[in-house]
Amino acid sequence: MDQRCAVGLDLRTPLNVSLSAFYRRSFAYHTVQKRMPVILTQTIDILVRTKENIIKTYGEDAREELKGVIGELSKLKYEIQTNKPFRKLIGDNWDVEQYNKYLEHQSVIIEHPNFYNSIWLHSECYMYRRMREAFELTNNLKDMDPFETQKVQSYNTAKILMEQLGNYLLNILEKDGDKKTEFIQLLKLNLWGNKCDLSITNGVVSNDMEQSHELEALNTNILCDHSENVWNAISTDTQSEIIDIVLDNAGYELYTDLCLADFVITNKYATKIRFYVKTIPWFISDVLTKDINWTLTQLNASDNPTLRKLSQRWSNYLDSKIWTVEEHDFWTLPVSYTEMISYDVELYRKLSDAKLVVFKGDLNYRKLFGEKNWSPETPVEEALQGFHPSRLCSLRTLKADIICGLKEGLAEMTAAKSEDWLITGNYGVIQYCDKVVIV
Numbered sequence: 001m002d003q004r005c006a007v008g009l010d011l012r013t014p015l016n017v018s019l020s021a022f023y024r025r026s027f028a029y030h031t032v033q034k035r036m037p038v039i040l041t042q043t044i045d046i047l048v049r050t051k052e053n054i055i056k057t058y059g060e061d062a063r064e065e066l067k068g069v070i071g072e073l074s075k076l077k078y079e080i081q082t083n084k085p086f087r088k089l090i091g092d093n094w095d096v097e098q099y100n101k102y103l104e105h106q107s108v109i110i111e112h113p114n115f116y117n118s119i120w121l122h123s124e125c126y127m128y129r130r131m132r133e134a135f136e137l138t139n140n141l142k143d144m145d146p147f148e149t150q151k152v153q154s155y156n157t158a159k160i161l162m163e164q165l166g167n168y169l170l171n172i173l174e175k176d177g178d179k180k181t182e183f184i185q186l187l188k189l190n191l192w193g194n195k196c197d198l199s200i201t202n203g204v205v206s207n208d209m210e211q212s213h214e215l216e217a218l219n220t221n222i223l224c225d226h227s228e229n230v231w232n233a234i235s236t237d238t239q240s241e242i243i244d245i246v247l248d249n250a251g252y253e254l255y256t257d258l259c260l261a262d263f264v265i266t267n268k269y270a271t272k273i274r275f276y277v278k279t280i281p282w283f284i285s286d287v288l289t290k291d292i293n294w295t296l297t298q299l300n301a302s303d304n305p306t307l308r309k310l311s312q313r314w315s316n317y318l319d320s321k322i323w324t325v326e327e328h329d330f331w332t333l334p335v336s337y338t339e340m341i342s343y344d345v346e347l348y349r350k351l352s353d354a355k356l357v358v359f360k361g362d363l364n365y366r367k368l369f370g371e372k373n374w375s376p377e378t379p380v381e382e383a384l385q386g387f388h389p390s391r392l393c394s395l396r397t398l399k400a401d402i403i404c405g406l407k408e409g410l411a412e413m414t415a416a417k418s419e420d421w422l423i424t425g426n427y428g429v430i431q432y433c434d435k436v437v438i439v
């Protein structure tokens with residue numbers, strides 16, 4: 001464990017120590033203090049505003065239950081604001097047991113784990129899992145996604161960008177261009193798709209991406225660019241023909257993921273792509289299976305021929321199992337990926353069968369690199385702390401104060417240009433790590 005208990009409040013996070021709201025100058029503190037209560041307030045607001053629609057969809061019996069859910073969410077907000085200790089989760093799912101075991105283990109290390117003395121990952125995941133619990137314990141609202149309204153808005157905001165990217169994709173799929181250049185271009189477009197995330201904006205849909213026609217200009221903000229290594233990893237033959245993509249957000253980001261996957265399949269760099277989704281509503285915008293189906297239906301109903309064409313191509317990939325959607329509860333546990341082997345060894349083995357595993361987004365980054373305040377020059381291989389199921393790639397725009405794998409001095413230079421460089425989503429990394437075999 002780290003020295004959280006040994007240092008006073010009001011400090012920046014010490015090096016090599018777990019991120020936590022215990023450190024007042026951290027983004028974790030700001031998140032627990034300001035952002036998490038706002039997310040709960042907004043979710044409650046939406047439920048209240050759309051009450052009649054919800055009842056129409058889920059039936060009259062849902063009326064009282066919805067009240068109960070709103071009550072639970074308000075209670076949770078109060079618990080955060082008054083820093084109450086975490087309680088055990090209720091339910092019979094596998095993940096409930098894992099959360100409770102984890103809490104028990106934490107209680108041995110820290111007295112009464114709570115939002116401000118726990119590892120940030122635990123505090124934040126606990127909030128989303130508690131939100132889920134409120135729905136799960138009802139009879140009629142079990143399947144409800146409280147973030148659906150925001151996801152729909154986000155999809156609608158991105159339509160113009162989707163058309164542009166769709167035209168570009170169909171064009172490069174038809175012509176005999178330089179595949180490496182095209183792949184790297186798509187990879188970078190995909191990276192910037194991660195700027196569109198709803199939890200960082202507290203659920204507010206920004207039209208940032210819509211305005212930014214010059215995505216190219218953003219590429220100068222890639223602080224570590226291993227695109228060439230990623231290209232080499234996909235374009236050289238290995239025993240495996242599978243590429244795994246651990247998805248992050250629905251909306252424009254998901255669309256960029258599907259575009260990249262189409263390019264990979266059409267050009268035969270893999271024969272199969274497995275998309276890993278969350279099994280419960282998560283960090284507002286994270287992809288669930290139903291979001292993929294919904295997206296394809298929307299694209300198919302579009303008045304734009306490019307979007308319709310892509311939807312048909314992608315539905316065919318799914319029907320013929322060239323693309324599959326994979327559900328595992330592990331992804332929403334409050335633990336880092338070094339712990340995957342002990343929580344879900346089958347999943348670790350499954351990832352090992354892929355020729356490359358692509359991790360999308362900021363939260364995956366935090367989990368890949370153990371939610372620690374690394375010195376920015378720490379090599380990626382070291383910060384992975386033994387998590388090497390296969391060749392790994394992380395595409396992430398910076399939205400949390402954790403970073404590794406940067407060249408000497410780059411962190412300081414970037415901070416001098418932009419004080420908030422770690423959290424605005426304006427900077428990105430494309431980081432690659434070869435499979436490391438420990439003998």
Ligand SMILES: O=P(O)(O)OC[C@H]1O[C@](O)(CO)[C@@H](O)[C@@H]1O
Pocket residue numbers: 031035124194197198199200248249283360361362363364366399400
């Ligand atoms: O969708 P992403 O890229 O994983 O980002 C989730 C966001 O939520 C946060 O956890 C903050 O609450 C950040 O780490 C990150 O900005």
Ligand SMILES: [Mn+2]
Pocket residue numbers: 197199248249283285286361363
């Ligand atoms: Mn996300």
